[in-house]
Amino acid sequence: MTGTNEPSEQPTAGREAEPPTPQELRRLRRERRIAAVRDAERALARPGFLGTLRQRLALLDGVGDLYDLDEDGDLYGSGVVEALEEKVAGLLGKEAAAFFPTGTMAQQIALRCWAGRTGNATVALHSLAHPEVHERKAFTEVSGLRPVRLTSESRLPTADEVHDFEEPFGALMLELPLRDAGFVLPAFEELTEVVRAARERDAVVHFDGARLWESTVHFGRPLDEIAGLADSVYVSFYKSLDGYGGAAIAGPRSLVEEAKTWRHRYGGNVFQQFPTALSALAGLERELPRLPEYVHHARVIAAALREAFAESGVPWSRVHPAQPHTHEFQVWLPYAEDVLAEAALRQAEETGTLLFADAWDRGGPDLAFTEVSVRAAGLTWTACDVKTAVAEFVKRIADAESRADR
Numbered sequence: 466m467t468g469t470n471e472p473s474e475q476p477t478a479g480r481e482a483e484p485p486t487p488q489e490l491r492r493l494r495r496e497r498r499i500a501a502v503r504d505a506e507r508a509l510a511r512p513g514f515l516g517t518l519r520q521r522l523a524l525l526d527g528v529g530d531l532y533d534l535d536e537d538g539d540l541y542g543s544g545v546v547e548a549l550e551e552k553v554a555g556l557l558g559k560e561a562a563a564f565f566p567t568g569t570m571a572q573q574i575a576l577r578c579w580a581g582r583t584g585n586a587t588v589a590l591h592s593l594a595h596p597e598v599h600e601r602k603a604f605t606e607v608s609g610l611r612p613v614r615l616t617s618e619s620r621l622p623t624a625d626e627v628h629d630f631e632e633p634f635g636a637l638m639l640e641l642p643l644r645d646a647g648f649v650l651p652a653f654e655e656l657t658e659v660v661r662a663a664r665e666r667d668a669v670v671h672f673d674g675a676r677l678w679e680s681t682v683h684f685g686r687p688l689d690e691i692a693g694l695a696d697s698v699y700v701s702f703y704k705s706l707d708g709y710g711g712a713a714i715a716g717p718r719s720l721v722e723e724a725k726t727w728r729h730r731y732g733g734n735v736f737q738q739f740p741t742a743l744s745a746l747a748g749l750e751r752e753l754p755r756l757p758e759y760v761h762h763a764r765v766i767a768a769a770l771r772e773a774f775a776e777s778g779v780p781w782s783r784v785h786p787a788q789p790h791t792h793e794f795q796v797w798l799p800y801a802e803d804v805l806a807e808a809a810l811r812q813a814e815e816t817g818t819l820l821f822a823d824a825w826d827r828g829g830p831d832l833a834f835t836e837v838s839v840r841a842a843g844l845t846w847t848a849c850d851v852k853t854a855v856a857e858f859v860k861r862i863a864d865a866e867s868r869a870d871r
Contacts, residue, residue, distance in 0.1 A: 490803075498824065503517070507817065509821070509851075510839065510840060511842045515822075524744050528747050545739050545742045549746055550563060550713065553713045554715050559717075560718040561715070563725050564742065565711065565728060565733050567711075569596075571714045572638075572671075573604060573607060573608040575671060575716070576608070579697070579720070581723075583635035583669060584635070587610075588612050589614075590639075593619075595675070596638075597614070613630075613634060621655075637659075637660075639673065641673065641676070647786055648791045649790055672697070674698045675701040675704050676701070676793075677692070683791065699714050702741070703748075707744075709744040755841070759839050762792075763839035767787070768788075769847075769852055771784045773855035778859070779798060780799050783797040792839045793839070795835070795837070796835055797832065798834075803825075806825045807869070808861040808864075809821040809825070820857075822838075823837070
């Protein structure tokens with residue numbers, strides 16, 4: 466005893482402990498999910514960013530083969546950062562590229578630079594585009610841009626929607642692939658028509674290509690040909706390449722030089738960024754060449770999941786897209802997100818197999834979805850492995866439902 470009047474941490478005799486809050490439940494579930502990713506004997510996906518610091522630092526093993534580590538460290542964008550910029554510009558077939566600490570900053574700056582050239586700060590985009598859903602209205606609040614929504618359908622805007630939109634816009638922004646619609650892409654011919662429709666309206670075209678790296682299989686074109694359709698392109702170094710972070714804008718040299726000026730004004734001209742830049746170079750060397758293999762195997766995994774759930778007895782299921790456009794896709798099931806999250810974690814904890822590594826999100830009443838990403842860890846999974854894992858996962862749904870009802 467302390468002799469103070471402070472409340473005890475133990476529940477009062479005869480009273481049950483207060484149930485955890487939703488925030489506490491989310492925190493605890495995230496901790497379990499991280500442990501499952503690290504400890505499972507077998508996992509369909511092991512997101513690199515959930516690894517330990519030691520595991521993350523291992524990304525830099527062998528980078529001396531990619532860049533001379535005896536050179537001076539970078540200062541405010543020099544050295545290895547410039548080398549990364551040159552490599553990205555070459556891969557995308559653009560005159561120049563600028564490194565940024567975040568994609569949120571990079572795209573705001575690219576589009577405000579275009580607004581200064583076109584005299585129109587209106588940006589036409591999809592209602593599910595990243596700036597509309599995940600950036601707290603940064604386009605408007607920070608950069609004075611005015612987003613307008615071309616469509617809310619679960620696909621990219623069509624050429625007719627661009628051509629017939631009721632008001633002028635200075636830039637068309639296309640997220641390729643459109644993540645929140647299921648990592649979907651148009652056909653290359655459709656994309657070409659959309660770009661042409663924007664140009665006929667005297668608008669510039671900007672690609673939100675955070676995941677553009679893995680689009681070559683679906684489009685059947687090399688990266689530089691895809692990027693060549695746009696006036697400017699944003700790419701990420703961590704979403705598909707597993708780097709520590711960072712992004713780049715590629716486009717005309719004059720635009721990139723202006724973007725670097727705004728990068729300084731936005732506070733993005735960081736003193737030293739060599740760990741992130743080196744991890745990006747490593748991703749371009751190691752992961753980029755493997756992305757087509759991941760895409761092809763994602764189609765095997767998606768087909769196996771679709772068949773397994775159809776045979777499992779669940780009332781309904783959907784794998785979207787049915788044939789993935791990239792190495793990532795969605796799985797939808799008719800249960801609450803907490804139920805499916807608990808079933809996935811219990812499967813990993815009880816069997817050592819983690820089928821669904823990502824969080825489950827609410828899609829409606831008693832409806833939830835998760836994202837599946839097929840990378841190196843998933844290449845060892847056969848269709849039979851997937852079907853066995855689905856059977857074990859479904860066994861635990863009923864138990865998770867009963868726990869949720871208590």
